Amino acid sequence: MTSKSEPTELSVSDAVARRIKEARARRGWSAKQLAERCAEHGLTGLTHAVLNNIESGRPNAHGERKRDVSVDELLGLAFVLDVAPIHLLALPESAEAELAVRVTPATVVSDNTALLQWMRGEKPLPESDSRLYFGSAIENLPAPNAGHTSAEYARSVLQDRAKELLQGFNEQTAQMAAQATAQLQGLVTDAENAINDGASLDEVMALLKRASQP
Secondary structure, eight states: OOOSSOOEEEEHHHHHHHHHHHHHHHHTOOHHHHHHHHHHTTOTTSOHHHHHHHHHOOOOTTSOOOOOOOHHHHHHHHHHTTSOGGGGGSOOOOSSSOEEEEEETTEEEOOHHHHHHHHHTSSOOTTSOHHHHHHHHHHTOOOOOSSOOHHHHHHHHHHHHHHHHHHHHHHHHHHHHHHHHHHHHHHHHHHHHHHHTTOOHHHHHHHHHHHHOO
16 A cells, blocks of 8 residues: 555645645635635635635644544535545645555555545455445446446446456465465475385375375
């Protein structure tokens, strides 16, 4: 899940706050102008001061974020900024070489593509239960339209699941083959040692028979 060099880990709210700031800058708006646009859409709680707190996080003396971003705020800001909500959940477009998001204290994601695929219901994270993940994805298929049908989406999801199963099968097969090869090499070595010690053919065959039994 992480890259070779240690990434800078961000909380989800840290990442969202940076994406909000980036989207605001792309529109050429100051935090005050964004607050004005929010007020025009009835989001009166997203004042200039609140937006500053969201973007800064109001860090404490240890630099820890005290002001998280709520789901209501994320959806409202996505609407005002004319971006999809998922756009604000991606990794920031930062000058820093490596960034990662802490999805949970034990799960850090540094691959933006993997993060977005997980959010879109296309591919689970390695720690997820893929059966439950894909089952939920199929239950929540998008409504059919001219360019993308539910059947196409289901096929895509199932193909991804099939690829995961095939990869797991191939890995298990390779492990079993390696174990069998190691066992066979051990049997050959035991037989050679027995022959060198003067064992008869019947004794060698008996040795191989015992060694091959489960």
